[in-house]
Amino acid sequence: MLLSSLWIWTTCLILGASAQSTQGILDLVQRRLPDHVNDFEFQLVTNGTGNITEPSNDNYIVSSTADGKILVAGNSLSALSSGLHRYLTDVVHVDIFWYIGSQLDVGPSTLPTLNSPITGSSIVPWRYHFNTVTFSYTAAFWKWEDWELELDWLALRGVNLPLAWVGQEKVLLDVFQEIGMTDDEIIPFFSGPAFQAWNRFGNIQGSWGGQLPIEWIDNQFELQKNVTKRMVELGMTPVLPCFTGFVPRTISRVLPNATIVNGSDWSGFPVEYTNVTFLEPVDPTFAVLQKSFISKQAESLGNITHIYTLDQYNENNPYSGDLDYLRNVSYNTWQSLKAADPEAIWMMQGWLFFSLSSFWTNDRIEAYLGGVENDSDMIVIDLFSETAPQWQRTNSYFGKPWLWCQLHDFGGNLGLYGQIMNVTINPIEALANSSSLIGFGLTMEGQEGNEIMYDLLLDQAWSESPIETATYFSNWVTRRYAGNGVVTNDLYTAWEMMRTTVYNNTNSTVQAVTKSIFELEPNITGMFRTGHHSTTITYSPNILIEAYTLMFNASKTNPDLWNNPAYQYDMVDVTRQVFSNSFDGIYRSLIAAYTSSNASNTTISSIGKNMTSLLTTLESVLLTNSAFSLSTWLSAARAASTNTTLESFYEYNARNQITLWGPDGEINDYASKSWGGLLSGYYVPRWQTFVDYLMDVPLASYNYTELNEKFLGFELNWQEQGVNGTVQQGSQVGSLQNILEGVGRWI
Numbered sequence: 001m002l003l004s005s006l007w008i009w010t011t012c013l014i015l016g017a018s019a020q021s022t023q024g025i026l027d028l029v030q031r032r033l034p035d036h037v038n039d040f041e042f043q044l045v046t047n048g049t050g051n052i053t054e055p056s057n058d059n060y061i062v063s064s065t066a067d068g069k070i071l072v073a074g075n076s077l078s079a080l081s082s083g084l085h086r087y088l089t090d091v092v093h094v095d096i097f098w099y100i101g102s103q104l105d106v107g108p109s110t111l112p113t114l115n116s117p118i119t120g121s122s123i124v125p126w127r128y129h130f131n132t133v134t135f136s137y138t139a140a141f142w143k144w145e146d147w148e149l150e151l152d153w154l155a156l157r158g159v160n161l162p163l164a165w166v167g168q169e170k171v172l173l174d175v176f177q178e179i180g181m182t183d184d185e186i187i188p189f190f191s192g193p194a195f196q197a198w199n200r201f202g203n204i205q206g207s208w209g210g211q212l213p214i215e216w217i218d219n220q221f222e223l224q225k226n227v228t229k230r231m232v233e234l235g236m237t238p239v240l241p242c243f244t245g246f247v248p249r250t251i252s253r254v255l256p257n258a259t260i261v262n263g264s265d266w267s268g269f270p271v272e273y274t275n276v277t278f279l280e281p282v283d284p285t286f287a288v289l290q291k292s293f294i295s296k297q298a299e300s301l302g303n304i305t306h307i308y309t310l311d312q313y314n315e316n317n318p319y320s321g322d323l324d325y326l327r328n329v330s331y332n333t334w335q336s337l338k339a340a341d342p343e344a345i346w347m348m349q350g351w352l353f354f355s356l357s358s359f360w361t362n363d364r365i366e367a368y369l370g371g372v373e374n375d376s377d378m379i380v381i382d383l384f385s386e387t388a389p390q391w392q393r394t395n396s397y398f399g400k401p402w403l404w405c406q407l408h409d410f411g412g413n414l415g416l417y418g419q420i421m422n423v424t425i426n427p428i429e430a431l432a433n434s435s436s437l438i439g440f441g442l443t444m445e446g447q448e449g450n451e452i453m454y455d456l457l458l459d460q461a462w463s464e465s466p467i468e469t470a471t472y473f474s475n476w477v478t479r480r481y482a483g484n485g486v487v488t489n490d491l492y493t494a495w496e497m498m499r500t501t502v503y504n505n506t507n508s509t510v511q512a513v514t515k516s517i518f519e520l521e522p523n524i525t526g527m528f529r530t531g532h533h534s535t536t537i538t539y540s541p542n543i544l545i546e547a548y549t550l551m552f553n554a555s556k557t558n559p560d561l562w563n564n565p566a567y568q569y570d571m572v573d574v575t576r577q578v579f580s581n582s583f584d585g586i587y588r589s590l591i592a593a594y595t596s597s598n599a600s601n602t603t604i605s606s607i608g609k610n611m612t613s614l615l616t617t618l619e620s621v622l623l624t625n626s627a628f629s630l631s632t633w634l635s636a637a638r639a640a641s642t643n644t645t646l647e648s649f650y651e652y653n654a655r656n657q658i659t660l661w662g663p664d665g666e667i668n669d670y671a672s673k674s675w676g677g678l679l680s681g682y683y684v685p686r687w688q689t690f691v692d693y694l695m696d697v698p699l700a701s702y703n704y705t706e707l708n709e710k711f712l713g714f715e716l717n718w719q720e721q722g723v724n725g726t727v728q729q730g731s732q733v734g735s736l737q738n739i740l741e742g743v744g745r746w747i
């Protein structure tokens with residue numbers, strides 16, 4: 001029943017809107033395959049019974065027509081783009097990738113015909129994409145062109161439910177102005193360009209290093225108009241923001257009697273930046289602000305959705321754990337949504353039930369979710385399903401529709417990592433065991449490498465049984481390296497080795513993408529971590545060296561691979577991981593030397609030189625690729641303004657997020673990156689400081705607090721290095737091929 005009403009709504013939206021036009025898909029072909037616009041035909045068809053009260057999945061049929069065209073027929077725009085993708089990947093063997101771009105046009109000039117049609121049916125109606133924080137970790141400084149690539153990537157991979165979370169500060173500003181607040185009362189509440197996600201769900205407030213300018217607020221909202229319009233053209237249902245309850249403290253001037261409470265502290269931030277003020281949903285003004293937000297947003301973006309993202313307790317403790325209190329909060333929040341949009345559906349991330357599981361007992365979860373009295377008015381995102389699913393213990397969220405999602409990484413960390421078994425087997429088991437599961441999705445904190453893991457789950461949404469990963473990897477490799485001659489056996493073998501090791505983690509103590517210890521503040525203990533910020537790998541480092549060697553050798557058979565952007569990216573990425581694994585060994589020898597009874601400066605110093613030498617060599621590899629360069633991130637930040645003061649503020653934000661993460665290192669190194677420019681400019685100096693300290697101070701006098709002060713002084717200084725407008729480039733010392741020819745010493 002509950003699924004049916006959700007379905008009626010969706011179908012009506014699709015049939016009711018001009019989305020019936022296939023123009024959005026034709027435009028995609030025009031953008032990515034301009035030479036083949038006349039080779040494709042797209043047809044929307046009503047499928048089967050045509051009974052819209054039955055939940056129906058998307059399906060497509062791709063065939064060749066008598067006049068030699070490729071005809072893609074499907075029951076939704078998402079079905080059409082998915083069918084197109086299936087033809088391009090399985091028949092033409094080309095694809096579009098993150099960090100590499102569209103390679104869809106490298107196929108033959110005459111497209112292959114099909115002897116028999118290809119059909120596909122999704123097994124879930126919804127395919128979701130984005131974590132709220134992806135908008136800050138990955139997309140904070142994206143331009144429209146970056147969004148265009150992303151949205152084509154999503155459409156082709158069948159995503160039909162993306163979060164659209166750009167630029168909502170504009171709507172919020174208007175809402176607060178309407179009740180009489182001044183800009184001086186509102187703007188200081190907003191966080192900087194690289195930290196907006198956490199401000200939006202009430203972890204932090206305010207901005208360090210500068211104040212968010214109106215220019216940013218306006219530009220981002222303009223960008224949001226483009227993003228949401230394109231999503232609709234591509235047949236997606238955008239998930240839009242709404243009023244959450246988080247407000248500036250100064251709101252009490254205009255609403256002196258409002259029921260407000262201070263939220264809890266987040267991650268040790270000073271009170272001025274956290275303990276965010278929350279307007280209780282029971283207060284009548286909550287509904288007023290909700291209606292104002294939703295109607296202003298619809299005036300600007302159109303009536304394009306009824307699904308709203310709304311997280312109130314994401315890493316915040318509720319004011320009270322009382323069951324009636326929790327039920328009242330969600331009941332009134334729900335009522336406010338319904339009053340603003342009678343068809344509103346509230347989407348929330350279920351992360352809190354995992355991260356604050358001691359607070360969120362089952363009776364509290366049931367009370368909070370139960371405040372939304374119609375199950376079909378809510379969708380819960382099971383955010384970390386591959387590792388820490390919560391749907392079983394909550395009895396499928398007590399009947400609320402929910403999404404099975406792969407989180408995979410934290411903070412956009414870069415290690416090679418995957419759980420091919422849990423990502424293929426578990427969602428199929430969940431579908432068989434939970435009647436309210438309505439979709440699969442990707443909730444990575446940052447989009448990073450390991451793209452095959454993301455493809456795998458989105459493809460699993462079109463396969464009734466767990467995907468057989470050996471064939472899957474092999475096919476993926478074929479299209480990954482398309483366009484530069486033969487894809488040699490070495491490449492297939494290398495990926496097969498990685499499939500069964502790097503991408504087959506089954507050790508539940510290592511829960512997500514690993515990060516390199518050289519990205520952490522050095523210490524004599526505590527560097528090898530497990531859990532969801534693991535620095536520990538679960539495969540033999542030698543396996544990856546073998547895979548690296550095979551990949552490198554592939555270029556001996558086919559030297560043109562050096563011109564292939566996917567090969568360039570993957571060689572850098574695998575080299576990065578091999579060096580990272582090697583660094584672990586050098587670190588261990590350093591600590592062994594320091595803690596041995598006959599510790600000597602000579603030994604410590606020579607190991608220290610080895611460390612620096614490894615990192616400097618890796619830096620030169622990373623700098624050959626813009627996807628692994630600090631300057632790409634910093635330049636994008638600066639490019640968001642033409643005003644030099646603002647450029648410097650944006651760059652400060654960009655630097656701070658990937659290093660100190662907070663004015664004084666509140667979640668230091670959480671979003672660390674192995675990027676050229678960062679190794680030489682940041683990590684090497686920290687390790688040098690460490691090695692010097694080990695030489696100066698014998699083990700008996702080792703004092704971490706003292707060492708930590710040295711680090712912090714350096715780190716704070718590094719934040720400011722962008723003020724004079726010179727983006728730290730690092731200097732590239734040669735071609736990737738030449739550099740890799742010379743790294744034998746490390747491999």
Ligand SMILES: *[C@@H]1O[C@H](CO)[C@@H](O)[C@H](O)[C@H]1NC(C)=O
Nearest residue numbers: 004049050051052053054055
């Ligand atoms: C459509 O499906 C619903 C739910 O399965 C069913 O009750 C109804 O009879 C069907 N209508 C028609 C015309 O088949």
Ligand SMILES: *[C@@H]1O[C@H](CO)[C@@H](O)[C@H](O)[C@H]1NC(C)=O
Nearest residue numbers: 143144219220222223224226
């Ligand atoms: C929105 O897209 C148009 C092209 O359609 C482009 O000219 C404009 O710059 C984009 N807006 C923003 C804010 O990027």
Ligand SMILES: *[C@@H]1O[C@H](CO)[C@@H](O)[C@H](O)[C@H]1NC(C)=O
Nearest residue numbers: 252253254255256257258285
């Ligand atoms: C706030 O409450 C007080 C006391 O009940 C009342 O006198 C005052 O008018 C209220 N102010 C507003 C703005 O509603």
Ligand SMILES: *[C@@H]1O[C@H](CO)[C@@H](O)[C@H](O)[C@H]1NC(C)=O
Nearest residue numbers: 262263264265266271274275
């Ligand atoms: C901030 O939150 C913490 C709990 O996380 C609490 O102890 C403290 O009193 C709060 N401070 C304010 C000013 O609300």
Ligand SMILES: *[C@@H]1O[C@H](CO)[C@@H](O)[C@H](O)[C@H]1NC(C)=O
Nearest residue numbers: 295298299300301302303304
């Ligand atoms: C959106 O829907 C509301 C309510 O039906 C209507 O009043 C409004 O005019 C619509 N807005 C747009 C931009 O279509």
Ligand SMILES: *[C@@H]1O[C@H](CO)[C@@H](O)[C@H](O)[C@H]1NC(C)=O
Nearest residue numbers: 386387422505506507508511
């Ligand atoms: C795989 O999923 C199972 C079931 O949810 C879980 O117990 C296990 O810890 C997961 N494996 C990893 C590596 O997270």
Ligand SMILES: *[C@@H]1O[C@H](CO)[C@@H](O)[C@H](O)[C@H]1NC(C)=O
Nearest residue numbers: 420421469499500501504506
């Ligand atoms: C992955 O590892 C598990 C546990 O070691 C093993 O049972 C399974 O066969 C492996 N799968 C693949 C594809 O290598």
Ligand SMILES: *[C@@H]1O[C@H](CO)[C@@H](O)[C@H](O)[C@H]1NC(C)=O
Nearest residue numbers: 507508509510530536537538
């Ligand atoms: C899982 O990884 C941890 C950390 O490296 C290790 O201590 C443990 O032995 C591993 N467990 C298994 C079953 O391999």
Ligand SMILES: *[C@@H]1O[C@H](CO)[C@@H](O)[C@H](O)[C@H]1NC(C)=O
Nearest residue numbers: 522523524525526527702704
């Ligand atoms: C650093 O190592 C020292 C000595 O083992 C330990 O006391 C301290 O807790 C460590 N600090 C961190 C942040 O891990």
Ligand SMILES: *[C@@H]1O[C@H](CO)[C@@H](O)[C@H](O)[C@H]1NC(C)=O
Nearest residue numbers: 582585586589606607610746
């Ligand atoms: C330097 O590191 C490499 C790679 O781990 C290792 O083979 C070599 O023995 C190290 N040299 C010293 C002096 O530690």
Ligand SMILES: *[C@@H]1O[C@H](CO)[C@@H](O)[C@H](O)[C@H]1NC(C)=O
Nearest residue numbers: 600601602692694695696697
């Ligand atoms: C090691 O070198 C440091 C200078 O870096 C010096 O202060 C210290 O005395 C040296 N220790 C020994 C045992 O020579």
Ligand SMILES: CC(=O)N[C@H]1CO[C@H](CO)[C@@H](O)[C@@H]1O
Nearest residue numbers: 047048049056057059119121
């Ligand atoms: C709802 C429905 O009838 N779906 C069907 C649409 O067509 C495909 C391909 O013929 C079938 O597999 C679906 O069952």
